[in-house]
Amino acid sequence: MPERIAPDLDERGSLITPIIVALFVIAGGGLWFYSDELKAKLQPARPVTAFQNQHAGVYERLGVASLPVDFERTNTNATRLLDQLRREPCDGEAILPLVKLMSQGGYPREAATSALKFGERCGQKADLLEHAYHSLVRVRDLSGAVNAASELIKIDQARGRYRYLRGFAHEELKNFKAALSDYVSTLQLFTSLSNVAVSEFYRVSRMYAALGRPCDAITPLEIYLSYDVAKRQTTQLSQLIKEYANSGDCRATYASGSDKILIPPSNIISVTINGAQGRMIVDTGASMVALSPSFASRARVMPDESNLMTFQVVGGTVQSAPGNAQLMEVGNTRAANVPVAISIGNASAYGPGIDGLLGMTFLARFNVTLSGGALELKPRDLN
Structure with missing residues (x-):
């Protein structure tokens, strides 16, 4: 007796087998076609x-x-x-x-x-x-x-x-010593101190104060004020100067005496430092008193060559070392402990027979009037 076919199946030949075979063929072809792309994707990522x-x-x-x-x-x-x-x-x-x-x-x-x-x-x-x-x-x-x-x-x-x-x-x-030298150089390399912002002077002042030299800290602020006292004097600056003056008990030695000194056309006058006499050019554009090496030696002013400064002079720049003049005298005026700059390796930096520049570290301690061929100096009030 023939085997009975299940009622839900067709007695005709089954299509399942050829369909499965066809699918395998198509899949195989696809794999072959995309083999290169798949290989690339399956490769490890390129290391960074x-x-x-x-x-x-x-x-x-x-x-x-x-x-x-x-x-x-x-x-x-x-x-x-x-x-x-x-x-x-x-x-x-x-x-x-x-x-x-x-x-x-x-x-x-x-x-x-x-x-x-x-x-x-x-x-x-x-x-x-x-x-x-x-x-x-x-x-x-x-x-x-x-x-x-x-x-x-x-x-x-x-x-x-x-x-x-x-x-x-x-x-x-x-x-702070090295910073002071660089900040002073920054000031000195400006074309005109009269146009320099107060912040540049304050940096120098701040370094002097950090070094425990409050009397010297006054001078940069006085230099700034000296170019236009009426417009530049402020309550804050006056208070700061007063604090420095009190801290260092500066009033007795900062500046004293008054005088009116005749200035020849050459602008060269006689200046005495620590008892040694020299010939210096009056220069309100110089931020510091500047000395030739020979004058510094005669005046027993020792240079600190570990922190050189750069100053602009006629014909270029000159390297200078900071120093301190114990006593400076111009006519009947005097000032104690004046910061100075001593030129290094240039004996005639300021001209033949010239011992230096009478700059603002001395002049700014006074009320200065330059007129009619005369230099008039009167001590500034630190109160």
Whole structure:
């Protein structure tokens, strides 16, 4: 008896088997067609270090082999600039944008290192050094910032801004003597002190105070006031001067005596320092009394050559060391403990037979009138 077929199934040949076979054939063809794409997708992801490998030599030359790899992976501009430096290691147009990208990307230390290393190999550039300086200040590497600013000063001795930058780093390090020298240099390198903002004078004043020299701290403020007392005298400045005067008991020695001294056309007058007589040019544009080395020696004024200052003179700049005149006398006027600057390595910095400049660290202690060929001096009131 023939086997009975289940009632719900057709007695005709089943279609299931050929359909399954067809599906396998189609799937196999698809796998063959997309095999390359699948292989690529199944490959391990390209390691992020691969982005750096092609520029390993560039990073090594810049001293930042440890720069996080995602910097280049996520920044196509960085890749382009690194390519430029790979082809031309001293490409000056590529390095500054690159270090700026490093800083913006959160790598200021690497930016500073790259800028400095590039400068060592290819020649220092002011814009690169200044970027390195600010990056180092940002990460509080203040000693490194001092070094970067010193390199800037080597590029341009007459640029007051570079002195200010180094002075700021010294001040942050609490190296107040060095900061004072740089801030005084900043002042002296201005073309005209009469146009300088009060903040520049206050920095110098603040450094004197930090060094425990309150009487000297008065003078920068008096210099600022001297150019236009009526407009510049404020309650705050008067109070600050009074506090310094009280702190140092300055009134008895700061300035005394009055006189009216005839000035010849040469502007040269006789000045006595610690008993030694010299010939000095009256110069209200000089922030400090300046002495030649020979006059300083005769007057027994010792230079502090560890913190040199830069002063602008006719024909260029001169390096000067800070010193202190115990007693200065001009006619019948006198002042004690006057900060001075002693020129270094230039015996005739102020001209043949000239012993220095009678500058504002003396003159600002007095009310000064220059008219009719005469210099009139009257002590300023510190109250």
